Amino acid sequence: MKIVLAYSGGLDTSVILKWLTEKYHAEVIAYCADVGQAEELSGLEEKARATGASRCVISDLREEFVRDYVFPMIRAGAVYEDQYLLGTSIARPLIAKRQVEIAREVGADAVAHGATGKGNDQVRFELAFAALAPDLQVIAPWREWEFTGRADLIRYAEEHGIPVPVTLAKPYSMDRNLFHISYESGVLEDPWQPPPAGLFRLTSDPEEAPDEAEIVDLDFEAGNCVAINGQSLSPAAVLSALNEIGGRHGIGRVDIVENRFVGMKSRGVYECPGGTILRFGHRQIETLTLDREVLHLRDSLLPRYGELVYYGFWFSPEREFLQAAVEQSQKFVTGTVRLKLFKGTLQTLGRRSPHSLYHPKLATMEADQGAYDPRDATGFIRLQALRLRTLARQQQRR
Structure with missing residues (x-):
């Protein structure tokens, strides 16, 4: 069996890489999408191989990420619940897309991700896989294995000599890309x-x-x-x-x-x-x-x-x-x-802007210069108020 794992070198995917080789006795290709993690990519290939990957593929997707995903979202003015600018969300479809491409290139049977069983990312990855490669098997270790939390993963990593960027004192989960x-x-x-x-x-x-x-x-x-x-x-x-x-x-x-x-x-x-x-x-x-x-x-x-x-x-x-x-x-x-x-x-x-729809002659509070006749507002307001007057009179009769 051959599996392409979305790999970041963080706690979860480091443990997953080792766990997949033991659980499935499979060849695991570690894949990392460079969407702007900066220094986090340093030494990633060596670490992946040392943890059990047959190879590590790092794809530079930074320009594609911003051009084809971030910019379209900015043009839409998108935000979630009026506060979150969707930095993690917007990266997942591109990461999954490239993962599917690599799976096709290497003839893989399955793709795997490190998203937890309680989070949004598992949905994002798997909906993308369904849309792009419905024939590939999807492995979600967080929904299969015996570990119950990040403390278990840290202990497993220590037992297997896997270096990870978190400790029991600072078990933060961090996701970084060019957007956030x-x-x-x-x-x-x-x-x-x-x-x-x-x-x-x-x-x-x-x-x-x-x-x-x-x-x-x-x-x-x-x-x-x-x-x-x-x-x-x-x-x-x-x-x-x-x-x-x-x-x-x-x-x-x-x-x-x-x-x-x-x-x-x-x-x-x-x-x-x-x-x-x-x-x-x-x-x-x-x-x-x-x-x-x-x-x-x-x-x-x-x-x-x-x-x-x-x-x-x-x-x-x-x-x-x-x-x-x-x-x-x-x-x-x-x-x-x-x-x-x-x-x-x-x-x-x-x-x-050369295409500005703002015209000072229309907006000015100074003397009218012929672009707008204030008297036109009389009929406009009468029509807008028609239903309000009708409602008020009906209520007075009641």
Whole structure:
């Protein structure tokens, strides 16, 4: 039997790699998707082989991740439960897609993942596998093995000489990519307890951020950020640069209790500096360039789009349907927004666009210049008030 394992080198997948070789007596190919984990990839191939993998495949997916997954989601303005920018959620479909491709290349019988039996990721991975490769067997060790928690895994790793980046004192589960870092488990499972001071990796404490604000110009074309301060950058480079800028000023820390797809509430702490800036800036250009009804209609779809990403339905006809509508709305979302970053806050200083629907002659509070006749409002208000007057008179009769 040949299995392709989505491998990160963290606690769960390190133990899973060893466990698969013992349980299934299988050849295990460790696969890691480079979506921006930075130093976490150091020594990964050697570690995978030492733990029992026949080989380790590391795929650089950073540009594809931002271009084909993050940017479409930003164009949609997606967010889950009004707070979570979906950093972990949006990476899973791409990781699963490449995993299926590798399974085909090596002639594997099965794919495996390290998602827990209580989390959302198991759903995300397996829905992607179902959409892309329904014939492949899916192995989910957390739903099969005898271990009951991370403490068991840490002990197993110690017994088998597997180095892991967590301890019983700091058993945090961390997921990192170019878009964000998430933290769960340990003391974070108590929603009353604040995150430990040394937890954060991408962002400085807003109170300790620079005392001088930083001004940043973002250029957008058809809904995508293509340049920062006049310098053209690739999608991945845009996000990397904004992570650095935002992190310096303490932008993008989120501490939430969210509703998991599987039915329970969980507490998650996130850092998303670049994504926070990107989404905020994109919205400012939309305020200039989107027609009112298009903007309102698109916004009415945001909760549904966010749910589809969070639940794992990226490769679904309904998400593709919504995406097509989003793309239609973004054709003229082009222009520049100027932002001020200061101690964890974002402020808009200006925005401009060659496709702006804002016209000073219409909006001015000064003397009328012929573009708008205030007398037209009389009939407009009468018609809008018709049903209200009718209702009020009926109630008076009662």
